[in-house]
Amino acid sequence: MEEHNLAVAACRGDEEAFFNFLSLHKRKLYGVAFSYMHNEADALDMLQEAAYKGWSKCRTLKDPDAMLPWVIRIVIHCCIEELRRQKRRQRIVLEQSGTYTPEMVSVAKLDMEKALNRLKPKYKNVIILRYYNDMTVPEIAQILGRAEGTVKTWLHQGLKQLRWKINYGGELQHDQS
Amino acid sequence: MTNHEDWMIEMGGQEVRQAVGMASDRMLDEALRKGIRRAAAEQTGPMSRFRTAKRVRVASAVLAVLLVGGAGAAAGYKLYPVPAAGESQTNVQIPAYVEKMFDKSDNFLVMLKQAAEHGLYHKLNQSVSTGGYTLNIEGMVSDSRRIILFYTTENGNESLPLRLSYNHPPQLLDGQGRPLEGSFTWATYAKLPKDQPLTKGIMIFDFKESGQMPEKLQIQTTWSQLKPKGSNVSIKTESLIIPVTIQNGPHARDIEEHPIHVDISQSGQQITFTKMIQSPLRTDLEFDLKSSNGKKLEKIEATLNLASEEKQAKHRQNYDTMLRFDRTLVTPEGGAVYLTSSFYSEHRELWLKFYHASFEPDHEVEIAIDPKQGALVQTPDSQISLKQEPEKSSDQKLALRLMYGSQQPVQDGYFELKDTFTDADGQPHPFVQEYQAAEGTYLSIPNYQKYPGPFTFEIVKYWGNVLEMHEEKEQRIR
Numbered sequence: 001m002e003e004h005n006l007a008v009a010a011c012r013g014d015e016e017a018f019f020n021f022l023s024l025h026k027r028k029l030y031g032v033a034f035s036y037m038h039n040e041a042d043a044l045d046m047l048q049e050a051a052y053k054g055w056s057k058c059r060t061l062k063d064p065d066a067m068l069p070w071v072i073r074i075v076i077h078c079c080i081e082e083l084r085r086q087k088r089r090q091r092i093v094l095e096q097s098g099t100y101t102p103e104m105v106s107v108a109k110l111d112m113e114k115a116l117n118r119l120k121p122k123y124k125n126v127i128i129l130r131y132y133n134d135m136t137v138p139e140i141a142q143i144l145g146r147a148e149g150t151v152k153t154w155l156h157q158g159l160k161q162l163r164w165k166i167n168y169g170g171e172l173q174h175d176q177s
Numbered sequence: 178m179t180n181h182e183d184w185m186i187e188m189g190g191q192e193v194r195q196a197v198g199m200a201s202d203r204m205l206d207e208a209l210r211k212g213i214r215r216a217a218a219e220q221t222g223p224m225s226r227f228r229t230a231k232r233v234r235v236a237s238a239v240l241a242v243l244l245v246g247g248a249g250a251a252a253g254y255k256l257y258p259v260p261a262a263g264e265s266q267t268n269v270q271i272p273a274y275v276e277k278m279f280d281k282s283d284n285f286l287v288m289l290k291q292a293a294e295h296g297l298y299h300k301l302n303q304s305v306s307t308g309g310y311t312l313n314i315e316g317m318v319s320d321s322r323r324i325i326l327f328y329t330t331e332n333g334n335e336s337l338p339l340r341l342s343y344n345h346p347p348q349l350l351d352g353q354g355r356p357l358e359g360s361f362t363w364a365t366y367a368k369l370p371k372d373q374p375l376t377k378g379i380m381i382f383d384f385k386e387s388g389q390m391p392e393k394l395q396i397q398t399t400w401s402q403l404k405p406k407g408s409n410v411s412i413k414t415e416s417l418i419i420p421v422t423i424q425n426g427p428h429a430r431d432i433e434e435h436p437i438h439v440d441i442s443q444s445g446q447q448i449t450f451t452k453m454i455q456s457p458l459r460t461d462l463e464f465d466l467k468s469s470n471g472k473k474l475e476k477i478e479a480t481l482n483l484a485s486e487e488k489q490a491k492h493r494q495n496y497d498t499m500l501r502f503d504r505t506l507v508t509p510e511g512g513a514v515y516l517t518s519s520f521y522s523e524h525r526e527l528w529l530k531f532y533h534a535s536f537e538p539d540h541e542v543e544i545a546i547d548p549k550q551g552a553l554v555q556t557p558d559s560q561i562s563l564k565q566e567p568e569k570s571s572d573q574k575l576a577l578r579l580m581y582g583s584q585q586p587v588q589d590g591y592f593e594l595k596d597t598f599t600d601a602d603g604q605p606h607p608f609v610q611e612y613q614a615a616e617g618t619y620l621s622i623p624n625y626q627k628y629p630g631p632f633t634f635e636i637v638k639y640w641g642n643v644l645e646m647h648e649e650k651e652q653r654i655r
Contacts, residue, residue: 002278002366002378005340009403019206019213026205031197035189040196044208051212056219112189131186132193 007064018055025068028133029075035132036079038113046082050075069143076125076143115162123158126151198648207591207612271298272315272327274367274377284517289325291521292318292457296426308415309333310400317421320429321387323458324359325379326421330400332374334413337402339376340366342414345399349382350418352393359384362504362515383504383515387432387456395420431520432456437654441531443646445470450529453654455520459503462529465511530651541595541635548575548622548630555631558641566619575625580617581640590617593638600628 003024009017022029029050033043053074061070116124125144129135137155141148271293279286292298297318304313311331318325330339341347341364349357359382366378380398384390401414432454439450445468452463503515519527545555551565562580569576580590591612597605606628609621622632 005338005366005403015213015217019209022209022213023206026202026209027197027200030200030205031193034196035193038192040200043196044204047205047208048212048215051209052216053212055213055216112186116189127186132190134190 004065007067010058010067011061011064013059015055018058019051021067022051022054022071025071028068029071031133032072032075032129033079035128036076036083042082046075046078049078049082053078066142069139072143073145080121119158119161122154123161126154127158127162130155203591211612271318272377275327275379278365278367278379284519287522288458288518288520289318292320295428295457295521297428297457299424299426301421303419303421305417305419306333307417308413310339310402310415310417312398312400312417312419314396314419314421317424318458319390319423319425320457320459321390321432322384322456324382324390324421324423325458326382326396327379328377330376330378332402335402336374338366338374339400339402341380342399342401345414345416347380347382347399348397350395350397351391352395354395357384357391357394358389381503383459385506385513387430390423392425393420393422428457433520435655437462437529439529439531439652439654441646441649446646448531448646450654453527455518457520458518460516460518460520462514462516463511464513466507466509526653527655528651529654531646531649541637542639542641543633543635545631545633546577546598548625548628548632551575551577560641561639564617569619569621572626573624575620575622577620577622578617579620591638591640592618592636594618594620595635595637598622598632598634600630600632602629604628 003021006017006021006024010021026047030043030047033046033050034040037043037046050071054071061067116127119127122144126140129140129143130137135143137148137151141151144151146154271289275289276286289298297320298316299318300316301314302316304311306312309332311333313329313331315327315329317327332339347361347364349359349361351357362381362383364378364380366376380396382396395418397416397418399414399416401412433456435453435455437450437453441448441450447465447467447469449465449467450462451465452461454461454463503517505514506512542557543555544553544557544561546552546563547554551563551570553561553563560582564578564580566576566578579592581592582590592610594610596610597607599605606622606624608623611619611621613619620634625632
């Protein structure tokens with residue numbers, strides 16, 4: 001069934017259509033989730049969580065043609081929420097154990113993650129969608145519900161800050177927005 | 178940005194793309210289904226159950242069609258042909274709505290336009306009606322192995338569009354109504370304005386080899402209207418049969434074969450791509466299958482790309498370089514993958530990118546469980562393990578967790594079992610199974626104390642008998 005019909009049917013309460021719609025875009029959704037979570041298990045959990053939230057609220061979506069950006073937005077929100085939860089849990093674990101598990105992770109990757117995590121969420125979101133998921137500026141604008149000009153500005157500012165944070169060895173800099 | 182920062186961002190992007198490439202369809206679908214099921218379970222009970230039952234029925238039907246290779250035709254139909262609007266004629270222009278159905282650079286659309294330019298498109302404007310449903314074949318593109326029909330349907334009963342029935346895919350019949358060797362491959366619809374009765378779309382049929390397609394044939398299609406919101410009225414379906422005469426343009430018999438040799442050996446399986454056959458509307462990649470571990474593996478799902486230039490993974494997703502994957506046919510010795518054709522763009526190079534393939538066996542695996550110990554007493558595969566879940570168990574219910582492999586957390590714990598087990602007396606009983614990512618598959622056996630053990634379960638699919646092959650470096654084949 002064509003994508004639009006699936007979205008229409010899903011908004012009308014057709015569970016199978018909603019699943020088929022998500023399944024069409026599962027790799028895109030998983031890619032977004034993986035960009036935030038950096039591991040398979042968490043990314044799958046976020047996919048599941050987004051499907052759960054999506055189906056719970058599907059009938060409130062007024063424009064079926066906006067279903068994909070809407071679902072991607074849900075994935076992003078699920079990931080951000082989960083990362084916040086993990087941050088709280090991690091702090092507790094570290095305080096209790098005081099140990100660090102060495103992993104085979106490159107310094108560059110850690111630096112990049114650290115730098116990205118220190119960006120404002122809006123900058124982090126646009127960079128992840130643009131460079132990790134190969135989305136275009138209009139697609140990102142649709143997903144985040146912002147004007148294309150705003151997305152371009154955020155990308156510019158985000159990259160500027162990212163450069164600053166990477167070049168200074170992850171030292172926390174003042175935001176320049 | 179400096180080169181270093183570019184490189185760091187590219188590394189991050191590569192990590193994501195690799196992860197996406199490695200994720201199996203089943204794993205992703207399972208996560209989505211679980212989320213939707215959880216949400217559905219929290220909604221109203223009876224409706225949810227109805228929807229789930231419907232979904233299972235639809236999925237079963239689709240699966241049956243996919244695996245068995247075509248469901249039986251609808252029993253009985255009425256045919257009221259509408260007179261054809263004159264002789265068919267060659268026309269370079271394919272219907273305008275077809276162009277709106279695909280991205281401008283989509284290779285499928287490029288292929289259709291090139292085929293039309295070479296005289297393979299013919300206007301038909303041939304209609305049949307029954308029960309208020311009208312099917313009109315506006316035109317067709319055909320070569321010696323593939324038929325692409327451009328159609329519209331109209332629902333004369335209500336302002337709701339029609340769609341092809343899930344349960345009865347289109348069939349090709351000869352003049353006497355007998356099934357032909359060719360079969361339905363896929364169909365898609367144009368974007369529809371809301372609540373209007375007209376559907377516009379295309380249907381694609383394939384014959385394995387050139388020379389199998391008769392000059393005259395009939396196409397049987399079954400249509401259902403989209404269900405109105407909140408309606409629980411049963412959906413009306415109608416079967417429509419339309420006769421079609423194949424129009425052979427001067428290029429309809431064009432076909433080319435290129436020998437290729439791409440070997441992919443993983444996990445005791447060897448796939449050797451041996452031949453590429455291109456006609457104006459289809460590219461076939463033929464392959465041989467060999468197993469070094471003696472496992473008879475019959476069902477295959479494969480994902481591969483043919484791209485017109487060597488590209489980084491992220492660019493490979495572009496439609497302008499990638500040929501659309503249509504279908505895989507497989508036998509125990511080999512098979513063929515059907516893709517969109519680039520016959521009229523043959524000056525372009527082609528790169529074969531093998532992403533993933535999975536094989537399923539033709540038989541189930543049997544395990545036996547001692548319900549008192551909550552332990553496996555018989556298994557043909559030492560990698561299968563079982564753990565009792567005391568916290569989830571009670572006098573009325575035995576909860577177990579089935580896992581595969583030795584890694585923790587369990588990465589490959591997906592099991593699909595038949596939905597009943599048999600007790601020591603050979604009596605079947607139902608149980609519940611649920612897969613949890615990275616944990617394994619939970620089995621919940623109600624009233625287990627009433628039945629004599631051991632219990633025998635049949636595993637249809639698990640990671641030990643579904644064989645997975647992963648991404649390989651792309652190779653130039655033309």
